[in-house]
Amino acid sequence: xxxxxxxxxxxxxxxxxxxxxxxxxxxxxxxxxxxxxxxxxxxxxxxxxxxxxxxxxxxxxxxxxxxxxxxxxxxxxxxxxxxxxxxxxxxxxxxxxxxxxxxxxxxxxxxxxxxxxxxxxxxxxxxxxxxxxxxxxxxxxxxxxxxxxxxxxxxxxxxxxxxxxxxx
Numbered sequence: 715x716x717x718x719x720x721x722x723x724x725x726x727x728x729x730x731x732x733x734x735x736x737x738x739x740x741x742x743x744x745x746x747x748x749x750x751x752x753x754x755x756x757x758x759x760x761x762x763x764x765x766x767x768x769x770x771x772x773x774x775x776x777x778x779x780x781x782x783x784x785x786x787x788x789x790x791x792x793x794x795x796x797x798x799x800x801x802x803x804x805x806x807x808x809x810x811x812x813x814x815x816x817x818x819x820x821x822x823x824x825x826x827x828x829x830x831x832x833x834x835x836x837x838x839x840x841x842x843x844x845x846x847x848x849x850x851x852x853x854x855x856x857x858x859x860x861x862x863x864x865x866x867x868x869x870x871x872x873x874x875x876x877x878x879x880x881x882x
Contacts, residue, residue: 723881729857732841733766736855740770750779755783755812760783760811766809787820790820807834811838813872814842816868817849821853838854839854839856840856842856842879844861844862
């Protein structure tokens with residue numbers, strides 16, 4: 715049973731454990747791949763993807779390629795930009811990475827963007843999965859699942875010396 719202190723749902727050590735576990739799950743799902751693309755949704759999703767890349771490089775022979783995905787979260791139907799070209803992820807295994815899965819809006823538009831080219835495999839990874847989906851999108855790899863009320867907000871801090879996920 716998890717206890718919540720000052721609304722902290724994940725502390726620094728727990729976040730590091732979740733990152734390590736998700737990296738192992740990504741490795742298991744891509745054990746025959748030479749390369750995987752970790753497409754992190756700017757800003758926290760990208761930071762999370764960088765941390766996954768570091769662990770993947772330590773535990774496997776896979777070459778993780780980082781890709782920053784820029785989505786306007788208020789207007790996700792606007793053009794989505796990626797830091798690598800379509801040719802760099804075509805016919806590859808992609809993991810779309812974000813910190814929190816709320817309604818699924820950001821992930822579904824991210825999925826739509828990447829489906830414009832043929833892919834070998836497409837998965838999603840989130841640190842916190844909330845159960846308020848508007849879209850039929852799921853997290854293939856997740857750190858923690860939370861049932862929260864709609865007016866609550868999960869804030870994830872992945873920079874600095876101490877990481878945390880806080881329910882506000």
